Amino acid sequence: METLFELDPVLPNGFSYLPDFLSRDEEERLLSFVRSLPLHPMLFQGYEAKRKVESYGYDYDFASRQLRQGKPIPKALDWLIEKVADHLQLSYDQFAEVLVSEYPPGAVINWHRDAPPFDIIAGISLLQDCTFKLRPYDKAKQNRKAVIKMPVRRQSLYVIREEARMEWEHSISPVESTRFSITLRTLK
Numbered sequence: 001m002e003t004l005f006e007l008d009p010v011l012p013n014g015f016s017y018l019p020d021f022l023s024r025d026e027e028e029r030l031l032s033f034v035r036s037l038p039l040h041p042m043l044f045q046g047y048e049a050k051r052k053v054e055s056y057g058y059d060y061d062f063a064s065r066q067l068r069q070g071k072p073i074p075k076a077l078d079w080l081i082e083k084v085a086d087h088l089q090l091s092y093d094q095f096a097e098v099l100v101s102e103y104p105p106g107a108v109i110n111w112h113r114d115a116p117p118f119d120i121i122a123g124i125s126l127l128q129d130c131t132f133k134l135r136p137y138d139k140a141k142q143n144r145k146a147v148i149k150m151p152v153r154r155q156s157l158y159v160i161r162e163e164a165r166m167e168w169e170h171s172i173s174p175v176e177s178t179r180f181s182i183t184l185r186t187l188k
């Protein structure tokens with residue numbers, strides 16, 4: 001049975017959530033930057049998703065399953081990377097990939113675990129809240145109904161690592177109006 005935790009979800013180990021990670025001014029600053037980027041539709045296994053993306057630092061190619069060197073990480077994001085690194089007691093340099101995503105109304109991200117080369121994932125939400133879902137990763141498809149749903153607010157930070165990274169998968173339900181996210185990833 002699906003479970004909706006509105007206030008105090010029992011989250012998997014390794015998943016953490018910090019609402020109000022950004023101030024309204026910081027969010028505005030990031031929004032003007034991401035809106036200026038030439039984002040392109042996400043391609044996955046030959047299909048064009050509704051969401052648009054651009055990756056920096058490294059770029060994981062889902063067709064060849066290879067990590068490629070990507071465009072340089074924009075300097076305009078340095079302060080954000082420093083802020084997340086400070087919060088997680090990591091160094092700036094550990095964040096190897098920055099992915100900017102735009103979810104137009106109705107866009108989703110389907111169930112997945114992140115690509116194998118990546119380790120910690122830190123996600124910052126902009127402009128619009130979303131419903132974030134987690135479920136145990138179960139290749140045998142026995143236990144796929146045990147879904148945790150939680151609201152992830154604009155200006156918040158979530159972090160996925162360890163058990164939540166390896167033994168759980170996540171997805172986002174269709175958004176009602178445009179949402180942007182910036183996800184930072186370390187390498188294994």
Ligand SMILES: O=C(O)CCC(=O)C(=O)O
Pocket residue numbers: 099101109114123124170172180181183
């Ligand atoms: O937009 C988000 O916060 C989720 C992004 C995500 O799951 C991904 O890029 O793999």
